[in-house]
Amino acid sequence: MASPTIYKWTDTDAPIIFRNDISSMQALFQACLIDGYSTNPTRKDPPVAGANKWTIPYSDATGFILQQGGTQTRKCGIKIYNPNTSGYLNWTTAVSWSDINTPIGSWSSGTTNDRLASGFSNSNTRQLPWIIIATERAMYCQFGYNSTTTIPQLFDSLITTSTNNGHWFFGDYKPEDVGQTVNQMMCAPNTTSAAYSNMCQNFTTTISISGNGKKIIAGNFTNLDIPGGLVVNTMNLRDSASTAFVIGSNSTSTYRPYFPSPLNGALYLDVLRIISDRSIMGEFPGLLYPLNSEIYPASGIIPEIDGTGTYTGEKMLVFTSNQRGKYLIRDGEWGVD
Numbered sequence: 001m002a003s004p005t006i007y008k009w010t011d012t013d014a015p016i017i018f019r020n021d022i023s024s025m026q027a028l029f030q031a032c033l034i035d036g037y038s039t040n041p042t043r044k045d046p047p048v049a050g051a052n053k054w055t056i057p058y059s060d061a062t063g064f065i066l067q068q069g070g071t072q073t074r075k076c077g078i079k080i081y082n083p084n085t086s087g088y089l090n091w092t093t094a095v096s097w098s099d100i101n102t103p104i105g106s107w108s109s110g111t112t113n114d115r116l117a118s119g120f121s122n123s124n125t126r127q128l129p130w131i132i133i134a135t136e137r138a139m140y141c142q143f144g145y146n147s148t149t150t151i152p153q154l155f156d157s158l159i160t161t162s163t164n165n166g167h168w169f170f171g172d173y174k175p176e177d178v179g180q181t182v183n184q185m186m187c188a189p190n191t192t193s194a195a196y197s198n199m200c201q202n203f204t205t206t207i208s209i210s211g212n213g214k215k216i217i218a219g220n221f222t223n224l225d226i227p228g229g230l231v232v233n234t235m236n237l238r239d240s241a242s243t244a245f246v247i248g249s250n251s252t253s254t255y256r257p258y259f260p261s262p263l264n265g266a267l268y269l270d271v272l273r274i275i276s277d278r279s280i281m282g283e284f285p286g287l288l289y290p291l292n293s294e295i296y297p298a299s300g301i302i303p304e305i306d307g308t309g310t311y312t313g314e315k316m317l318v319f320t321s322n323q324r325g326k327y328l329i330r331d332g333e334w335g336v337d
Contacts, residue, residue, distance in 0.1 A: 004134055009127070011037070029064075064079070117165075126152075127150065128146055131317070140287070170187075171285075285334035289328075
C-alpha cells in the first residue's frame with residue numbers, strides 16, 4: 001500500500017507543458033513518474049524507484065504509452081495521443097502493447113470522443129498549469145486554463161469564470177474484494193463537443209455538465225463501456241423529506257449521507273464508490289466528496305486543507321470542476337500501491 005506524491009507546475013524546476021504539444025506532455029509524465037526533477041532540498045522523486053516505476057515503453061510523434069509500475073504482474077497502460085488545440089487528448093487502454101499501435105488485452109476500444117483534458121490556452125506559447133497526484137499504480141491528473149500570462153502563477157488565470165479545470169483518473173481502484181487483482185479503471189469525459197469546458201466534468205455521474213456523461217472503463221470486464229452508468233457520487237440513503245445535504249447545485253433530489261466523516265468541523269466527507277449492476281466494485285483511492293458543502297477556489301488558487309480527526313496529519317488537495325471545488329484528494333494512505 002502507498003501514499004501518493006504530489007507534483008505541481010509551481011515546483012522548482014517543474015516540467016513545462018503547452019497546448020497541443022504531445023512532446024511536452026510526454027516529458028511531463030516522464031519527469032514526474034519515471035525520472036523525478038529538481039535537486040535537494042526541493043527534489044521531487046517518482047513514486048517508487050528502480051524496476052517498479054511507471055514506464056513509457058513506446059512513443060512516436062503522435063503519442064505515447066504510459067504503463068503502470070509496482071510489483072504486480074499485471075501492469076496495464078494507457079495510450080495518450082493526438083493532441084487538439086481545443087484542450088484535449090485522445091486515449092485508449094490495454095493490458096500491454098507490442099508496439100505503439102498494437103494493444104494486447106485491450107479493455108477499451110478507443111471509441112470516438114474518448115478524451116482527456118490536457119489544459120487550454122488561446123496561444124501555443126503560454127504555459128499551462130497542471131497537478132499530478134500519483135502512486136506507482138494510480139494517478140489523478142488536473143490541467144488548467146491560462147490565457148492571460150506567459151507563466152501562470154494561479155491554476156486558472158481566467159479569473160472571471162474560475163474554474164475551468166479538467167481532471168481524470170487512471171490506475172488501480174480500491175476493490176471491495178481485497179483479493180481482486182484485476183482492478184484497473186479509467187475515468188474521463190466522453191463528449192462530442194470539442195469545447196474545453198466540456199472536458200471539465202466531475203468524477204461522478206449524478207452531477208454532469210450539459211448532459212455530457214463520464215466515460216468509465218473498468219479493466220476487470222472486457223470492453224466494459226458504459227458512459228455515465230458505472231459510478232455514483234457516494235452511497236446514500238434517499239430521504240426526500242430531508243434538506244440537510246444536497247448533492248450538487250443541479251440536483252433535483254436531496255439525500256442523507258451514509259456514514260460521512262467530519263473534517264475540520266465544516267465538511268462532511270464520504271468516499272466515492274464504484275458500482276455496476278447494483279453491486280459495489282470498490283472505491284476511488286484517496287478521493288473524498290464533500291456532502292454538505294462545496295469549496296470555492298480563491299482567485300484561481302487550488303487550496304490545500306489540513307485534515308483533522310480521521311485525517312490528522314494529512315493534506316487535502318481540492319480538485320475543481322465547473323467553478324466549484326467538488327473533490328478532495330488525500331495525501332495519506334490510498335489503500336492501493
